Amino acid sequence: MTDSHPARTPPLLEVAGLTKSFFGVRVLHGIGYSLRAGEALGLVGENGSGKSTTMNILGGVHQPDGGAMLLDSAPYAPAGPGEAIRAGIAFIHQELNLFPNLTIEENLFIDGFPRRSRLIPLIDRAAIRRRTEDLLAQVNLDLKPGTPVARLSQGERQLVEIAKALGRSPKVIIFDEPTTSLTRREVDRLFAIIARLKARGIGIIYISHALEDVMTVCDHVTVLRDGALAGGGRRQDLSVPAIIAMMVGRSIDTVFPPRTVRPRAEEALVVEDLSQPGVAEAISFSIRAGEVLGLAGLMGSGRSELARMIFGLDRFARGRISVAGRPLENPTPITAMEAGIAFLTEDRRSEGLLMGFSVAENMVLTSLPAVAGALGLVDGRKVVDTAVSMARTVHLSTEKVSDTLVKHLSGGNQQKVVIGKWLLRQPAVFILDEPTRGIDVGAKQEVYRIINQLVERGSAVLLISSEIEELIGLSDRILTLCRGELTGGFERSPGPGPGFDREAIMTAATGVAVARTRTGTRDVA
Amino acid sequence: MTAVPPVDVERARARPTGHLRLARLVLSEYFTLVLCALYLAAVYPFVPEMLTAEVAANVLSDMMPLLVVAIGQTFVLVIAGIDLSVTAIISMAAVVGASVMTGTGGYLAGSPLAVPGAILAMLLVGLAIGAINGLSVTRLNMPSFIVTLATRMFFAGAAIWYTTFHSASSSIADLPAGFTAIAEGDVLGVPVTVLIAVAVAVAAHLTLSRSRLGRHIYAVGANPKAARISGVPVARTILITFMISGACAAITSVMYVSRMQTGSPIVGENILLDVIGAVVIGGTSLFGGKGKVLWTVFGVLFLVLLDTSMKLLGASLFAIFIIKGGVILLAAMIDTLRHRLMATR
Amino acid sequence: KAQGTKTIAVLFDGLYSEFWVAGIQIIRDDLEKRGFQIMEAISDQDDNKQFEQVRAAIAKKVDGIIIVQTDSNAVIPAIKAANAANIPMVHFNRPPAPSDAFSVAIQADNQKIAREAVLHSCKVAKESGRKHQAAILIGDLGDPNAIQRRDGFEEAVGQFPDAVEVVARVPTEWNADTAFAGLTNALQANPDISFVFTSSDFLIPQITQALKAADKWAPIGAENHVIFTGFDGFPAAYGLMNDKLMDACGVQNLFYETELAIQAILDLQAGKTVEKLLLDPGFAITQDNLEEKKEEMWGYVLWKKENAG
Amino acid sequence: MKIGSRLLLLLLQNAPYVLFVVLLVAFGLMSDRFLAVANFRNIIIQAAPIAILAIGMTFVLLIAHIDLSVGASMYLTASVLALYFTGVPWPVGLAAVAVGGAMIGLVNGLVVTRLGVASFIVTLAMLFILRGIAMWLSNTRMLMFPDAITDLNRTALLGIPSAILAFLVVFALAWVVLHQTPFGRQVYAVGEDPEAARKAGLPVERITLACFVIAGLCAGIGGFVTISQIGAVGPKYGDQVEFAAIAASVLGGVSLFGGRGSVAGTVFGAILIKTVQNGLNIINADPYIYPLVTAAIIFLAVAIDGLRTRILERLEQRTIRPLSEA
Ligand SMILES: Nc1ncnc2c1ncn2[C@@H]1O[C@H](COP(=O)(O)OP(=O)(O)OP(=O)(O)O)[C@@H](O)[C@H]1O
Ligand SMILES: Nc1ncnc2c1ncn2[C@@H]1O[C@H](COP(=O)(O)OP(=O)(O)OP(=O)(O)O)[C@@H](O)[C@H]1O
Numbered sequence A: 001m002t003d004s005h006p007a008r009t010p011p012l013l014e015v016a017g018l019t020k021s022f023f024g025v026r027v028l029h030g031i032g033y034s035l036r037a038g039e040a041l042g043l044v045g046e047n048g049s050g051k052s053t054t055m056n057i058l059g060g061v062h063q064p065d066g067g068a069m070l071l072d073s074a075p076y077a078p079a080g081p082g083e084a085i086r087a088g089i090a091f092i093h094q095e096l097n098l099f100p101n102l103t104i105e106e107n108l109f110i111d112g113f114p115r116r117s118r119l120i121p122l123i124d125r126a127a128i129r130r131r132t133e134d135l136l137a138q139v140n141l142d143l144k145p146g147t148p149v150a151r152l153s154q155g156e157r158q159l160v161e162i163a164k165a166l167g168r169s170p171k172v173i174i175f176d177e178p179t180t181s182l183t184r185r186e187v188d189r190l191f192a193i194i195a196r197l198k199a200r201g202i203g204i205i206y207i208s209h210a211l212e213d214v215m216t217v218c219d220h221v222t223v224l225r226d227g228a229l230a231g232g233g234r235r236q237d238l239s240v241p242a243i244i245a246m247m248v249g250r251s252i253d254t255v256f257p258p259r260t261v262r263p264r265a266e267e268a269l270v271v272e273d274l275s276q277p278g279v280a281e282a283i284s285f286s287i288r289a290g291e292v293l294g295l296a297g298l299m300g301s302g303r304s305e306l307a308r309m310i311f312g313l314d315r316f317a318r319g320r321i322s323v324a325g326r327p328l329e330n331p332t333p334i335t336a337m338e339a340g341i342a343f344l345t346e347d348r349r350s351e352g353l354l355m356g357f358s359v360a361e362n363m364v365l366t367s368l369p370a371v372a373g374a375l376g377l378v379d380g381r382k383v384v385d386t387a388v389s390m391a392r393t394v395h396l397s398t399e400k401v402s403d404t405l406v407k408h409l410s411g412g413n414q415q416k417v418v419i420g421k422w423l424l425r426q427p428a429v430f431i432l433d434e435p436t437r438g439i440d441v442g443a444k445q446e447v448y449r450i451i452n453q454l455v456e457r458g459s460a461v462l463l464i465s466s467e468i469e470e471l472i473g474l475s476d477r478i479l480t481l482c483r484g485e486l487t488g489g490f491e492r493s494p495g496p497g498p499g500f501d502r503e504a505i506m507t508a509a510t511g512v513a514v515a516r517t518r519t520g521t522r523d524v525a
Numbered sequence B: 001m002t003a004v005p006p007v008d009v010e011r012a013r014a015r016p017t018g019h020l021r022l023a024r025l026v027l028s029e030y031f032t033l034v035l036c037a038l039y040l041a042a043v044y045p046f047v048p049e050m051l052t053a054e055v056a057a058n059v060l061s062d063m064m065p066l067l068v069v070a071i072g073q074t075f076v077l078v079i080a081g082i083d084l085s086v087t088a089i090i091s092m093a094a095v096v097g098a099s100v101m102t103g104t105g106g107y108l109a110g111s112p113l114a115v116p117g118a119i120l121a122m123l124l125v126g127l128a129i130g131a132i133n134g135l136s137v138t139r140l141n142m143p144s145f146i147v148t149l150a151t152r153m154f155f156a157g158a159a160i161w162y163t164t165f166h167s168a169s170s171s172i173a174d175l176p177a178g179f180t181a182i183a184e185g186d187v188l189g190v191p192v193t194v195l196i197a198v199a200v201a202v203a204a205h206l207t208l209s210r211s212r213l214g215r216h217i218y219a220v221g222a223n224p225k226a227a228r229i230s231g232v233p234v235a236r237t238i239l240i241t242f243m244i245s246g247a248c249a250a251i252t253s254v255m256y257v258s259r260m261q262t263g264s265p266i267v268g269e270n271i272l273l274d275v276i277g278a279v280v281i282g283g284t285s286l287f288g289g290k291g292k293v294l295w296t297v298f299g300v301l302f303l304v305l306l307d308t309s310m311k312l313l314g315a316s317l318f319a320i321f322i323i324k325g326g327v328i329l330l331a332a333m334i335d336t337l338r339h340r341l342m343a344t345r
Numbered sequence C: 001k002a003q004g005t006k007t008i009a010v011l012f013d014g015l016y017s018e019f020w021v022a023g024i025q026i027i028r029d030d031l032e033k034r035g036f037q038i039m040e041a042i043s044d045q046d047d048n049k050q051f052e053q054v055r056a057a058i059a060k061k062v063d064g065i066i067i068v069q070t071d072s073n074a075v076i077p078a079i080k081a082a083n084a085a086n087i088p089m090v091h092f093n094r095p096p097a098p099s100d101a102f103s104v105a106i107q108a109d110n111q112k113i114a115r116e117a118v119l120h121s122c123k124v125a126k127e128s129g130r131k132h133q134a135a136i137l138i139g140d141l142g143d144p145n146a147i148q149r150r151d152g153f154e155e156a157v158g159q160f161p162d163a164v165e166v167v168a169r170v171p172t173e174w175n176a177d178t179a180f181a182g183l184t185n186a187l188q189a190n191p192d193i194s195f196v197f198t199s200s201d202f203l204i205p206q207i208t209q210a211l212k213a214a215d216k217w218a219p220i221g222a223e224n225h226v227i228f229t230g231f232d233g234f235p236a237a238y239g240l241m242n243d244k245l246m247d248a249c250g251v252q253n254l255f256y257e258t259e260l261a262i263q264a265i266l267d268l269q270a271g272k273t274v275e276k277l278l279l280d281p282g283f284a285i286t287q288d289n290l291e292e293k294k295e296e297m298w299g300y301v302l303w304k305k306e307n308a309g
Numbered sequence D: 001m002k003i004g005s006r007l008l009l010l011l012l013q014n015a016p017y018v019l020f021v022v023l024l025v026a027f028g029l030m031s032d033r034f035l036a037v038a039n040f041r042n043i044i045i046q047a048a049p050i051a052i053l054a055i056g057m058t059f060v061l062l063i064a065h066i067d068l069s070v071g072a073s074m075y076l077t078a079s080v081l082a083l084y085f086t087g088v089p090w091p092v093g094l095a096a097v098a099v100g101g102a103m104i105g106l107v108n109g110l111v112v113t114r115l116g117v118a119s120f121i122v123t124l125a126m127l128f129i130l131r132g133i134a135m136w137l138s139n140t141r142m143l144m145f146p147d148a149i150t151d152l153n154r155t156a157l158l159g160i161p162s163a164i165l166a167f168l169v170v171f172a173l174a175w176v177v178l179h180q181t182p183f184g185r186q187v188y189a190v191g192e193d194p195e196a197a198r199k200a201g202l203p204v205e206r207i208t209l210a211c212f213v214i215a216g217l218c219a220g221i222g223g224f225v226t227i228s229q230i231g232a233v234g235p236k237y238g239d240q241v242e243f244a245a246i247a248a249s250v251l252g253g254v255s256l257f258g259g260r261g262s263v264a265g266t267v268f269g270a271i272l273i274k275t276v277q278n279g280l281n282i283i284n285a286d287p288y289i290y291p292l293v294t295a296a297i298i299f300l301a302v303a304i305d306g307l308r309t310r311i312l313e314r315l316e317q318r319t320i321r322p323l324s325e326a
């Protein structure tokens, strides 16, 4: 039990004593919680604390080693996802679970299409269209049911997942980190939908690292630490710092560590007139050594695309890039790296890491010449030494760098590996695209600390983040990007206080035609 | 290709530690070698000749050509590709090489450059077809399965056609003694083909496990997107990999041609399944990112032992088919079980 | 080695048609009758594999090798290996290329036999008084037998330029459905085809099907009869000759060849000198000489056996 | 969008068909016999077996697996038919090979799903085993089929030759199953991402199994159509047809990585391949160039497809801002 409020009605869902091991390692040590109809339960904890695992058990993806679950006061032990769905548990996974090659309507009914008749297994196309339209309306999504999911933005896909969950008339909906790729406005829309779901008597389990969001949405909060319960309670009895203290076992007071150095005079990266039809228009800016330049913008405003163009991953039609005064013509990732640029992608899983490889192998991939020995062959000793020392630098939780596979690390630690592999190159310019996406407060702190160390050593940092607080806390300057165009530039005002005008940045980021941004984000040719 | 089957984590439990030795052996990368030993023990009562020096020497020399081409295939499989064209490369290189050096109308007939010229031509054929494969995959965005299926068909046909311009019979003979010496000669008692194969294997092993290129190859096989962003020249790596496979096939062709003293346009035509089978039995994944030269050595050894024993038994063709298929299937099943076991530890 | 019993290795390159199946069976029966053990292996048209099989046979210390290689040049290292091990080697049906290695070959002259059979058909064509359009089904282009039979065909029709014109050369790759499709297409392109030669009788069922579909399956004398020449002398070929559906067929004398092969092995073992080349002249069986020659046709003997029971 | 690029887009989207038309024109110019209705009927009859096989292969490719055993499966079922079902009426024969093929598919599927062995290896091993068993049963002899079966080749219903009829029925069924039934859509989902499909509650193993059974079933039916045409089977029967079936599917746009493609494309691919062979036969081309031309055309078609996807991706790329402004 997470708390001791008076039992008005029997709980919708009760979980007690869940245990679970992977490969002989215990990751859950007796988790319990309960959920009432019409209420939202927040589940928080550091990376790898077991949140997703707990929910995977509830959703039938994994089976527990021990413990019991009661749904509507009846024993509940799903043998597979299908069974959980039929029992009324809808699961919106951390990594979205849609099929881009199918249409929205097909995705909504993939596990149970309405048939034309009981005997003939033909899909009743008219029925699914009607019901899809209805469900899309429920999540305020104005799309044609026949649209292939491949064409949807991340936020739209999230809403489709919710619509899919609604189609099952669920008793419980689990949201595993639903906001990591949503814009603020989409987040607000999501919250409105969650409020409506609660009003309909559906129980919500909400997992997130965004503690403010949790405090907004949830009625109760349960905190996990290292696979065990670390506390929790009713929302009104808790505060964000208190939750953080429960999560990490200590209190973290200053969120953004102070920085002692000022940007230097020399320009590390200069971008002039960068343009690509449909993506970017005449973008010019520069970053000085020792400076953090924040790039703010709505989701889909083209920040990632801009970063990818600079790093030579995407082509551009026009424009010049120079690093430390030297022009970088037709950049490719290789020439960009040689010029001193490093790039941390927003998609750690599919672009940042070789998930099945060890920490050491991942780390040295970008700096193979540095670990070469005789005959230019890779020297295994040097590899391990290099990786171990970098693991220390980034405070990685493991030092078994050649035995630990990256896929077995938590999100935060994975991010440290990516950062570490770029730090090994001692980059003059480090482009960080959403460096704290999906990682917990403790790990975020580490990332902030590393950013500070970087600029103190004289690197320039281009920081892309959807968390405006993060940009304000870390940047020396902030640019705003809207629909592929720079729409504003802000200098940190000296002295105490936040240093930036949050409202002004938001306004610049949304551009003038605020109302048009949603349709404007996508224009399929 | 298919996705790697998910490991059944839910069934995974901490295991009590017993039979540790055996378990470690079964799980180790020497597993295929263990299988070889087990197989030898099983067939020994029926074919005692298996353990004679003569048969051992035969096994060794039969292994070498297959090993070299299988090593090339290993590279391609590691980048999650496949090279079905190796057999056609062997045939094409064979007839081109023979047409250069044959005493009857060869381009370099009688010249002291005939042998080196022919070997060079064969290597060039291998590299060129490998380059066609690689460029088609990288530049034209084609799946390697189809590219190499098409080049296999093309060059198998081309080799036969080419022969008609250089010989009245169906193959090109009258090769210089300097060339046939490759198959017959030895250095301090070690056959030349063994030396060549060992050199290829060592070079390939160092390349894959120790060189920068090797790291790039594994990275491309595991995740090309991530590799590209980490500064790996993905397209070039793929191209080089196919060229390595082509060159290895050409070296195999040199061995076959010198052994048969004939450039035949159908030499090696039927060994594709042996090549891929050997590599996969060794443990290299068809899905990329995983594979070792040593594993391939064991895989080839296993297949050749199997073949040799059946030759000595005088097994009929259908028995060979059934046994070979069954053994490949069994080895793959054991390998899968082994990986499941490994995942639970 | 096991006392008393001697072992003979019988190495064929494939059992792709009834000729080889019957051949290996006759050799097998004969050797067994004489008290030999047999070590059999099929190389599947892979000369390298066959070389390895020869070495395995040598390691097994066999007392003689009967071999059918795919390529006449590529077999020479195998002969040398057998020479070095002092094991007699006899080539069944296909001779090796000339070399200083010693072995005995039984040869059927594919080209000559094909030529003779086709010559008969050409004469039939000429006697009909009109010009015939001809199609040849060519075997696998990598197979020397196929090439020789094609060359024999070309030589024969070359002598009758005004009676026969070759309008379709259909590659079959020794593959039944390729042959069927190829002949069907050739008949489509040249509806007047009235002369067909197949490089092997094993394609008879497909040819029958294609000709039936084109309404050209009729006995000799009928308006829409196609002059049909076979090769090998299969039981099915005899059946067609008997039914007057086939005009001529090049026959390899299988019984004679197997007899020669086994005798040669025995003689070599006994240390007698044997000619390097023992010829099976083969013959063309035609409607004219069918009765007198059929007993020599292996296909007839098998056919008789089948149709007796 | 500009007219020019729209035209380019249209051309690219239909590139395989453009190639087909080019081929037709080329062969048509070389022989006046080529562009005849009877010849097209011929082409389709000849393409029917491989098309049926490729339709089955498409199911397996769609779930990102592969079946290399279909040719051997054809040989084994045909041998069993010839040896043990002599004298049965043809519908019984057809049922026998279809059931036999489906059972072989079931074995493939069970090993793949239950034991988790890669399908490439399973079906490769099965290729050897099935071929071996068939040679053993038939003693590597040529097996003949009775007139009841071979006469089917010359039978027509409502003027449609039996081979074309069989092919149309299989095609229509496959199309409906893939596009109009829950199972079909789930096949696409499993092919796209089996792990996601499992999480979505789909019976991934059962679907995988079903696809292998369908491939086996189609191998049986395709094999039956082939034997009705060629009348006899020998040890080379069905050799390498798996590659032809895969080539036909890929030519028609089926991805080897699962989740993309359709049986309509597959059928087109099969017809394209047979058209090339037919055209070469009709123009009496030099036998030596057959494999060269066929390979070159397969290569070309897939190369165009690869380029097309790349260019289409670029043209249809997500844009952040309206293009006209740029
Ligand atoms: N399928 C799996 N196989 C092996 N280990 C796993 C698996 N899934 C989770 N783990 C391990 O279990 C632990 C708990 O992971 P879980 O995903 O539940 O954490 P989480 O709280 O959701 O973290 P995050 O905030 O990063 O999403 C981690 O140590 C993780 O590495
Ligand atoms: N309409 C779309 N079509 C295809 N992919 C999309 C679409 N919208 C978003 N994505 C992909 O989803 C991921 C995240 O979405 P999005 O691009 O909106 O966020 P972002 O990259 O953070 O935005 P920004 O461009 O401002 O950095 C990206 O990998 C992007 O390529």
Ligand SMILES: [Mg+2]
Pocket (backbone or CB within 6 Å): A051, A052, A053, A094, A176
């Ligand atoms: Mg999680």
Ligand SMILES: [Mg+2]
Pocket (backbone or CB within 6 Å): A303, A304, A346, A433, A434, A464
């Ligand atoms: Mg971004």
